[in-house]
Amino acid sequence: MTTYLLKNVSVLGGEPQDLVLKDGVVSTGSTTEGVEVIDATGLIALPGLVDLHTHLREPGREDAETVETGTHAAALGGFTAVHAMANTEPVADTAGVVEQVWRLGREAGYCDVFPVGAVTVGLAGERIAELGAMADSAARVRVFSDDGRCVSDPLLMRRALEYVKAFDGVIAQHAQEPRLTEGAQMNEGELSGRLGLAGWPAVAEEAIIARDCLLAAHVGSRLHVCHVSTAGSVEIVRQAKARGWNVTAEVTPHHLLLTDELAATYDPIYKVNPPLRSAADVEAVRAGLADGTIDIVATDHAPHPHEDKDCEWAAAAFGMLGLETALSVVQQTMVDTGLLDWAGVAERMSYAPARIGRLSDHGRALEDGAPANLVLFDPSVSRVIDSSETASLSRNTPYAGRELPGRVVATFLRGKATVLDGKLA
Amino acid sequence: MKRHLLSAADLTREDAELVLQTADEMRSLADRPIKKLPALRGRTVVNLFFEDSTRTRISFEAAAKRLSADVINFSAKGSSLSKGESLKDTALTLEAMGADAVVIRHGASGAPHRLAHSGWVRSSVVNAGDGTHEHPTQALLDAFTMWRHLGPRNGGTLDGQRIAIVGDVLHSRVARSNALLLQTLGAEVTLVSPPTLFPVGVETWGVETSYDLDAVIPKADAVMMLRVQRERMNGGFFPTAREYSRRYGLDGRRMATLQDHTIVMHPGPMVRGMEITADVADSQRSVIVEQVTNGVAVRMAVLYLLLGGSEPAGSLAEPVETPGDHS
Known part of the structure; x- marks a missing residue:
């Protein structure tokens, strides 16, 4: 070697x-x-970056990304560990699927892959998947999420939060009240009204986050909030932390940089869930990341084949690439603006995500023996x-040009x- | 004018007035025995309809044919939303057939914008209604109708004329385009709707808004009723069709509070008994049928100005002389 x-x-x-x-x-x-x-x-030199929120698409959508190509992109972006989201086909809701994804990552060898387990069977939001079996598998799953869908049933969410305490797991919630976002296409605001695109209101995110914080506090469990995108969400998480509740949160690079104004192009390269928000929201998530309210940056790297973006807005898929550009976007939005120093970047892109995912060999300071x-x-x-x-199989980066x-x-x-x-x- | 007509916001006041004046010349053609101009001879206009809309399609078809254009009607059964052929592939097909203008009706907001700006086609794109976004030629024909009725008593313009637009603003492309265009033309627009059917941010549109139909219509110079789909009831936007009609429908009692010169409009298709009663729709104030006639003239003007040039149509407004026409 x-x-x-x-x-x-x-x-x-x-x-x-x-x-x-x-x-x-x-x-x-x-x-x-x-x-x-x-x-x-x-x-x-930064400790190898750790992404808590990556879509590698394998198994099932190998036309969009594979574990191999996704981990190539991750390595090129400076990542040494990624958490692969569960919304594959089949869904990563059994020990068999998570072990397959974990093994594919080992074989590719470019980046450690830690599978995220689905909270509910088939992401259907009806009954809890075998979380314990996934935790005990070779993949040692600690992060569970129905990402792409919200665990909206409050009782089911409570049970999931309680259940993962047995193996120190965490529920990573995609906070989206489904009834308030039926058919939603973009941030609800002045622009959605003008463009005639169905609105995705901030309250649909904030209501779920508030509920989940209360539930996590009530049952004494760990909650992680995926892709916080609104000023109101930052405020709710800030209050939960002030009360000592065990809540962590992430923000994506695109929510740190881009705003909903881009939807006026009707180019679905900018279509993502949660949607790009207002400039005031961008300011708020930057401030939240700077003061530690938001613990980490997570990419929500979401590859899609060309045809799913080369169409009208409503027909297009939600999501954008992020692995290869994440550190640059964080430099532009957080470091070059003076909001974070590089130690702060290491905390938010390596140490903290490794802690949340309970990874022992990632997110370590670059000291003797690490x-x-x-x-x-x-x-x-x-x-x-x-x-x-x-390096991704897909091309749906919103930063082209x-x-x-x-x-x-x-x-x-x-x-x-x-x-x-x-x-x- | 710009190369495409995607939004009523694409039109300056000068553009809009040119369309109205051109439409006026086109309309006079309807009174001639030969209703056809050679202006777009050899040009191809494609009507690309992803949504059923017989009214709008035949209006565009009549307009293009009266300008001697070749017309292709392309009724796409199911858009890519329902996993049929994609908008892009359809567009490439039309481009290969040599379309000079594509008139598109689509259920997805922004689809005409994508067609015009994605490099799929080189032709002019005319938005014939996209999702809940816009329907600019409807706004032009509405403005033309108002201009013909209200203009003569207002110095030939719509400046300061009060226009009430009533109904489901949230889902209405007609309301959006009208709000934009009527402001461009100097009119004062008031949108009337239950609070559930106003879009977020409507306060930034530069129009007045009201929840109270009875307070608005006595001052209006034109009252435009929007179609309200009964299915909106299931979305919880209002409790029952009856309650909607009572609070926001135009009936004989309310019509009696209008000024003498006030006209009643509707973009069609009407739901009689819902937003408008039969006695109002069929009254002397109703210009609803005339709106249809004016639709053809306005669409002729739009196609002419987008494809034929910017000189006044009058210089070209000679009937087609072909052997066939003399037979």
Whole structure:
């Protein structure tokens, strides 16, 4: 196994130092024998990024993404671990399916894949899946979600929150009150009224988050709120945390950067669920991420084949790519704006998501003996996003043609380079 | 004018007035024995209808034929929403057939916008109604009808004329296009609806809004009733059809409170007994049938101006001289 010496690397944006990656672990000493030297002058080292919310589409929709292509994209984005959402075909609601996804990730070898288990059988919202069997499987599932659908039945949600306490699991809720969002196409506001697109009101997200926070507090369990998108949601989570409740939350890169104004193009590349919100909401989720109300950034990477976006808005699928652009969007919206330093980015994109997912070998500080999972990032360059250059099988990036700052130079998974010089190793 | 007509907001006041004046010339054609102009001879207009709308389709068809265009009616059974052929593939097919203009009716808001801006076709796109978004030629024919009736007593314009639009604004493409166009033409628009049937953000539209029909109509110069689908009841927008009719329907009692010159309009198809009673629909004030006639003239004007050029139609307004017409 190659030993790497990273010369003059800036760990979390600190003073330049040398790091050695040997036998799968980090050491801060220096060595010169038989090593491959990487001049990391000007590069920032972050612990390998951990995504709590990725759609890899396999099994079932291998036309959109596979575990292999999705983990290629993840590695290129600086991730060493991703959580694969359960809305596959078949649904990841049994030990068999989660073990299959977990094994595919191991075989691909570019990024650790931690399957998310479905909360309910078939995501149907009717009865709880065998959460214990998934937890006890080789995939060791700790995060459970019906993402794409909301566990809207309050009693079922209560039971799920209670049940996962037995194995320290967490319910990651897609907060969307279904009756308030029937046929919903975009953020409900002035623009939805003008465009004649059915509105997805903020209250439909906020009502579920408020209910779930109360339920989590009542039964003493862990709740994770997926893709928080509104100012009101941030405020509810802030209050829940102030009361000491065990609630965590995520925000996507696209909700940090893009607004609902883009829907005026009727180009469904901007169609996503929850929808892009107002500029005031964008400000609020940035502030929430900065002050820790929102714990993490999660991509909600959602590949879709071209034909599902090359159509009229209402016919198009919800979702956008995110793995390869996440760190750049966070740099633009949080670092370059002064809201977060690189240590703050490490917390929100590596340490905290690893804690929520109960991962032991990811999200560790780059100290002696830590697993050598890390990313080298050059924040001084910028690039124009070209959708044809993505490693994902799909092309539905909302950033095509946009200039974004920063570039992933290298990614290491347990000391092995998955990305070198910005390319798959 | 722009190359496409997707929204009433695409029209400046100058554009809109040009359409009305051109429509006026086109309308006079209807009184001639030969109702046909050569203006679009050799051009192809495709009526691409993803939703059933016999009224609008035959109106566009008549308009294109009176301008001597070749007309292809393409009734797409089921859009990509129902897993039929995609909008894109349909568009590419039409492009391959050499359409100069595509008149599109689609159930999805923004479908005409996608057709015009996705690089699928090079032709002009005319929105003939998209989802709950817009229906700009309906707004033009409504404005034309108002202009003919109210203009002569108002200096030839709609400036300051009070227009009440009543009904299901939330789901109405007609209301959206009318609100935009009538403001462009200087009219004062009041939308009347139960609170459940106003869109979020309507307060930013620059129009007045009211929940009280009786308070609005005595001041109106035109009252436009919108179709209200009974199915909206199931969505909980109002409790019963009877209650809706009592509060927001135009009946003989309410009609008696109108000013003498006030006209009553409806874009059709009417639900008699729901938003409008038969005695009102068939009254002297009703211009509902005339709206249909004007629809053809306005659509002729739109197709002419989009495809034929911007010079006044009068210079071209000579009947077609072909052997067939003399036989």
